[in-house]
Amino acid sequence: MGWLDHLVIIPVLLPLVTGALLLMFDERRHKLKATINVVSTICLGLVALALLDLANTPTAANTETASVYLLGNWPAPFGIVLVLDRLSALMLVLTSLLALPALIYSLSRWHKSGPHFHTLFQLLLMGLNGAFLTGDLFNLFVFFEVLLASSYGLMLHGSGPLRVKAGLHYIVINLAASSLFLIGVAMIYGVTGTLNMADLAVRIASVPDADRMLLDAGAGILGIAFLVKAGMWPLGFWLPTAYNAAAAPVAAIFAILSKVGIYVLMRLSPLLFGAEAGASTGFGDEWLMVGGMVTMAFGIIGVLASQAKGRLAGFYILVSSGTLLASIGMANAPTTAGALFYLVSSTLAVSAFFLLIELVDRVQDPAANVLAVTMDAYGDDMEEEEAAEEVGVAIPATLVILGICFASCGLLLAGLPPLSGFIGKFAILTAVFNPNGLTQGSTLSLSTWVFAGLLVVSGLAAMIAITRAGIQTFWAPIEGRVPRVLLMEIAPIAFLLMLCVGQTIFGGPIMRYMEQTAQSLHAPETYIQGVLTAPRVPSPAKEAAP
Structure with a gap:
C-alpha cells in the first residue's frame, strides 16, 4: 500500500492525536494550544479536499468506486471498514469548512472561557469525520458517542445558569437517543447477524417473514435516534433553546450536528430499504415525508414567533431539517x-448567522433589551458573558459591514436570488414537480403540492423574521451604539458567506457533483460490491515468496 491509500483514515486519526496532544499542555498556554x-x-x-478529489475521480473504466480501508486488514463484514464515496467526501469537506471559521472566531475570547476547549473541538471533529466514513452501524454508534460526549462539554463552555440548564436538557435528550440507537442496533443484529451496512443491504431481502416485523421494529427505533439528532417534530423541541444558549462559535460548528442524522438517513434509506430490499422496500419513506413537512410547519411558526435572533436561527435549522427529511422521503x-x-x-448560511448574531447584538443597548416587552422569553435574558478580554484589531465601518453580512444571511436563509439558497430550493422544486420526466397531463400527489407550498412559505417566513430583526437592530434603536468588532471575528463570517457566493458562481459543476452523488446513493450496487470485495493487503512474507 502507498501512503495515499492511508489517506482515508487521516480525518479520524489526526484530530484524535491532536486532541490527546493538547491535553499535555497547561490550560494557561492558550496561544500554543x-x-x-x-x-x-x-x-x-486539506486532507478533506484531497479525499473529495479522490472520490470524484473515476477509474480507468469510467465507473465510480468506493475507497475502502480495512482496519486491522480484516475483510468485510468481519472487520471494521471506513468507506469513502462522494457523499462522505462531501460531508468531510463541509465539516472542515465550518470548523476553521468557528475556531478562528473563538480565538478572540471564547477559547479562554472554559477548560479544554481545543481538545473538545478536535474530538468533535473526530466523531463527525468517523460518523461520515464508517461502514458499519456499531462503529457509527461509537463515533456518535464521541461527537456527543465532546459536544456536551462544548455546550456547557462558558458556564452561566441558562447555558447550564439548556446544556443539561441537551445531554439528557441525546443520552436517551443513544439508548434507542443501541437498542435498534441490537435488534437488527439479532435478526440479520451483521452490522456492516453493505452486508445488511444484501441480507435484508432474505430475512424470513417471521422475523420481518422485528427487523422493521429495530429499524424504526434506530430511525428515531437519528430523527432526534436531525430535529424532526416532535423530537426536536430541545434544539432552538440549546443552540441559542451555546456560545457563538459552538453554535456555529453545531450547525453540522443536526446534519449527521440527515446524512445517516440519506445513506441508509436507499441502501437498506431500496428496490432490492424485498418486503422492506420503501420502509419509512412516507413517515419521513410527512414528518419532514410537519417539522417545516413547526419551524415556520417558530421562525415567525421568535424575537431573539438565536432562537430564530435554531428554528430555521428545524425548517432546513424538515426540508431535507421530506426530500429523503420522496426517494x-x-x-x-x-x-x-x-x-x-x-x-454554511446558518453557521455564519450564528457567528453574526453575537456581533449584531452589540449594536443594541443591553438595558433597552430588558425593557422590550416583545422579547422572547428565552432569548435575550442571557447574562453578560464573563469572558476574557478580546484580542485583535478592530475593523472600521462596523455598522456597514455588519449590515451587509446580515442582509446576505437573510437572502441565503430566505432562499432569495441570486445566492445559493435560491438555487438549492429551485433545484428541489424542479425535482419535486418533475421527478422522472413527467409528461404533460401527469398528475402530482397532494403531498407534493403541500411540500412545495411549505418550501415557498418557509422562505417568506424567514424573510419576514430577518427583516423584522434587521429593523429592530439597525434602524429602530435610539440608544444604539457602534460595537467594537475585531477582524478575526468578522473574517470567519465573510469566509462562510463567500463560500455561499462561490457555490452560486460554480453552481453548475457543484450540481453535477450532487447529481452523481444522488445517483450513486439510489443505485448502491457499486458501494456494496466495493465494500464486500475490498482486497486485503498481502503480508510481506507472501509478497516475498514468488
Whole structure:
C-alpha cells in the first residue's frame, strides 16, 4: 500500500492525536494550544479536499468506486471498514469548512472561557469525520458517542445558569437517543447477524417473514435516534433553546450536528430499504415525508414567533431539517441532488448567522433589551458573558459591514436570488414537480403540492423574521451604539458567506457533483460490491515468496 491509500483514515486519526496532544499542555498556554488546533484543522481541511478529489475521480473504466480501508486488514463484514464515496467526501469537506471559521472566531475570547476547549473541538471533529466514513452501524454508534460526549462539554463552555440548564436538557435528550440507537442496533443484529451496512443491504431481502416485523421494529427505533439528532417534530423541541444558549462559535460548528442524522438517513434509506430490499422496500419513506413537512410547519411558526435572533436561527435549522427529511422521503435521485445542494448552502448560511448574531447584538443597548416587552422569553435574558478580554484589531465601518453580512444571511436563509439558497430550493422544486420526466397531463400527489407550498412559505417566513430583526437592530434603536468588532471575528463570517457566493458562481459543476452523488446513493450496487470485495493487503512474507 502507498501512503495515499492511508489517506482515508487521516480525518479520524489526526484530530484524535491532536486532541490527546493538547491535553499535555497547561490550560494557561492558550496561544500554543490555539496554534496547534488551527494547524491541525487546516491540515484536516486539506486532507478533506484531497479525499473529495479522490472520490470524484473515476477509474480507468469510467465507473465510480468506493475507497475502502480495512482496519486491522480484516475483510468485510468481519472487520471494521471506513468507506469513502462522494457523499462522505462531501460531508468531510463541509465539516472542515465550518470548523476553521468557528475556531478562528473563538480565538478572540471564547477559547479562554472554559477548560479544554481545543481538545473538545478536535474530538468533535473526530466523531463527525468517523460518523461520515464508517461502514458499519456499531462503529457509527461509537463515533456518535464521541461527537456527543465532546459536544456536551462544548455546550456547557462558558458556564452561566441558562447555558447550564439548556446544556443539561441537551445531554439528557441525546443520552436517551443513544439508548434507542443501541437498542435498534441490537435488534437488527439479532435478526440479520451483521452490522456492516453493505452486508445488511444484501441480507435484508432474505430475512424470513417471521422475523420481518422485528427487523422493521429495530429499524424504526434506530430511525428515531437519528430523527432526534436531525430535529424532526416532535423530537426536536430541545434544539432552538440549546443552540441559542451555546456560545457563538459552538453554535456555529453545531450547525453540522443536526446534519449527521440527515446524512445517516440519506445513506441508509436507499441502501437498506431500496428496490432490492424485498418486503422492506420503501420502509419509512412516507413517515419521513410527512414528518419532514410537519417539522417545516413547526419551524415556520417558530421562525415567525421568535424575537431573539438565536432562537430564530435554531428554528430555521428545524425548517432546513424538515426540508431535507421530506426530500429523503420522496426517494428519488433528482430530489436528493437538490437536497444535497440545499444542505450545503443552508448549513454554511446558518453557521455564519450564528457567528453574526453575537456581533449584531452589540449594536443594541443591553438595558433597552430588558425593557422590550416583545422579547422572547428565552432569548435575550442571557447574562453578560464573563469572558476574557478580546484580542485583535478592530475593523472600521462596523455598522456597514455588519449590515451587509446580515442582509446576505437573510437572502441565503430566505432562499432569495441570486445566492445559493435560491438555487438549492429551485433545484428541489424542479425535482419535486418533475421527478422522472413527467409528461404533460401527469398528475402530482397532494403531498407534493403541500411540500412545495411549505418550501415557498418557509422562505417568506424567514424573510419576514430577518427583516423584522434587521429593523429592530439597525434602524429602530435610539440608544444604539457602534460595537467594537475585531477582524478575526468578522473574517470567519465573510469566509462562510463567500463560500455561499462561490457555490452560486460554480453552481453548475457543484450540481453535477450532487447529481452523481444522488445517483450513486439510489443505485448502491457499486458501494456494496466495493465494500464486500475490498482486497486485503498481502503480508510481506507472501509478497516475498514468488
